[in-house]
Amino acid sequence: MARILVADLERVWRGGQEQALLLMMGLKRRGHGAELVAVRDSAIALRAQAAGIRVHPISDSVRRIGAARRLRQLLRETPFDLVYANEAHALTAAWLARSHRHVPLVAARRVIFPLSRSLVSLARYRAAARILAISQTVRSELLTAGLDAKRIEVVPDGVEIPSPITPEARLHARERWGFRADETVVVCVGALTAEKGHALLIEAFAKLRREIKMCRLLVAGEGSLRAQLERQAREAGLQSAILFAGFVRDVESVYGAGDLFIFPSLQEGAGSSLLRAMTFGLPVLALARGGVAEIIEDGRTGVLMQEASAEALAQAAARMLRDTALRERLTRAARETVASRYSADRLVDHTAGIFEQLISGGAGGK
DSSP: OOEEEEEEOOSSOOHHHHHHHHHHHHHHHTTOEEEEEEETTOHHHHHHHHTTOEEEEEOSTTHHHHHHHHHHHHHHHSOOOEEEEOSHHHHHHHHHTTGGGTSOEEEEEOOOSOOOOSHHHHHHHHTOSEEEESSHHHHHHHHHTTOOGGGEEEOOOOBOOOOOOOHHHHHHHHHHHTOOTTOEEEEEESOOSGGGOHHHHHHHHHHHHHHOSSEEEEEEOOOTTHHHHHHHHHHTTOTTTEEEEESOSSTHHHHHHOSEEEEOOSSOSOOHHHHHHHHTTOOEEEEOOTTHHHHOOBTTTBEEESSOOHHHHHHHHHHHHHOHHHHHHHHHHHHHHHHHHSBHHHHHHHHHHHHHHHHTTOTTOO
């Protein structure tokens, strides 16, 4: 049995934290030990505790220094076999703790923002025995920064595969959000930050409403741009047509209520909410940005837009909403693709295999 120490210092719940929790739970089911260093009362800490995973809390005020001290203490007192840094702050803490001097250090990289070329930033990643990139696009950014290709592996996101949505579950989900039976519902799930493209989505939705009058937009997610986006909706006269739901813990009710999922992200490493929409049988429309184009096969598992144009996005959405046969064909192929390539079990098996290889000292492990 391997003992894995996971570190994640994010305060909020996003795709990366969901992936870390799926990984820890999967490792436990496979007989490994998994413990978490996290900010006290953060979203991932609370969910990990509820899942029976031991959490080592640190203060939010000095999270990187506090986590480094805690990691150093834990590695001194407990025979952990590997440290997994799930995001950049955690990697900084693990590097400061000199974790890589004691056990293999593995770092996750989920974003496609260019990696800082500063000595400290590069030193953190060079200390890792492996860097797990969630897509080929993310891997390319790491290579551009000059990191060793032999230490970078692509491990795509994984999601649990739910049962198909029943008519009763769909009705319940729509009732929860106050949608009428004759309304068409477009959904979007993601943090309300600039790179996620919500401003473009609202502009496109305004144009879509001219084509499909009885159309609503459900936006699930929190972020720094919420007030700005709500103001944009009001100024466009869409305040009654767009529902900003904020962070939704039971996000299944969002997917269950929808007729179409739009993923307007302008910069994306991959997109776990996109994968979840595909598993819930929603037809997906997205921009061909970053790792998204690695997930969706245009015309077979979804529709990809090359141009970040509100007009083009609205036209594509209207076409999809009017073509029942197209939607059914896309959703069937999309669910099959996610089940075969992006399941949570596949994520855990792939990652656990890398961990086991490093712990045994094989293939370049430190």
